[in-house]
Amino acid sequence: MANILVVDDEMGIRELLSEILGDEGHVVTMAENAQQARQIRATSTPDLVLLDIWMPDTDGVTLLKEWQRDRMLTMPVIMMSGHATIDTAVEATRIGALNFLEKPISLQKLLKAVQQGLSRGQETVRAGTLSTMARPAPIPVVADAPPLAASAAVAHAVAGIAQPPAEAPRPPEEKGFSVSFELPLREARDAFERAYFEHHLQREGGSMTRVAERTGLERTHLYRKLKQLGVEPGKLGRRNG
Incomplete structure (x- = not known):
């Protein structure tokens, strides 16, 4: 689950993106213009921003420049537009935008771009964390073990505890379902x-x-x-x- 900020002056697009991303388990915050986006960014750091280029008060590229100037461009930003030129997309990428989506945005392209953006953000956070920590001790690799068994083995190895005998995975309980044959x-x-x-x-x-x-x-x-x-x-x- 990630915190995603959607900045777009069109209410229909904001609501559609919020519904899709919400169904994916993300927490979505919406801003209808650059001023609202500034206020949200001033008090929090989203994991990802979907930013429209053409907006009535301040365009997305200008807002992107402001965040870069103020050292607030610490999260992945994906630009969106239905009228932007190639030069605008290139400029946004040069400033620091991770990707550019052309409207109307297809569902597959949106989800792929969001996944890539969140992965990039996690890599950046991990890199920053590791740079301030001592190099961790190597963790033993458990070969040919199912994911749950491997996780348990790693946890016991790190804690210095002998690993208990592996148990066969139990199938999840299925909820009963019945329907009346009298129904149409x-x-x-x-x-x-x-x-x-x-x-x-x-x-x-x-x-x-x-x-x-x-x-x-x-x-x-x-x-x-x-x-x-x-x-x-x-x-x-x-x-x-």
Whole structure:
């Protein structure tokens, strides 16, 4: 989960991005102009900023320059625009923007850019942390062990505790599901699909990316299907967490 700031003067775009990123488990803060963005940045440091270029008070490139000048450009920034030229995109990148997305933004490009931006931000934080710490002792590698077993082995090795015998992983308990055969076919099908998607959303912690992969649906189709069934991914993910 990351804290993401969306800066765009169009309310529809702000709400759409907030809904998509919220479904991915992120906390989204919205600003409709550069002044609001300045106030938010003055009191907090987002993990990532999605910044529109053309805004009525101050354009995104100018705001980016301000943050760079004031040494506040410490987070990845992705620029967005539907009218920017190549020169504008190049200038934003030169100043310090990580990426540029052209509107209308496709879902796949948005999620890929956000993932890359958050990864870059985490790498920067790790690099800064390691530079102020002594070099850590090497951690033994457990070969051919499942992830949970490997994590336990590493924890015991670091603590100097003998590793207990490995236990076979236990399958998660499945919630029972039943539907009345007296229901009309469409209602029975909707009831099953609702339970099916709720199960996978809880299992994957609300991640739409993993649910789409597991169910074999394209993300846009998955969003439409959940909305049609009245399933709210964000609530299910938080409940599971």
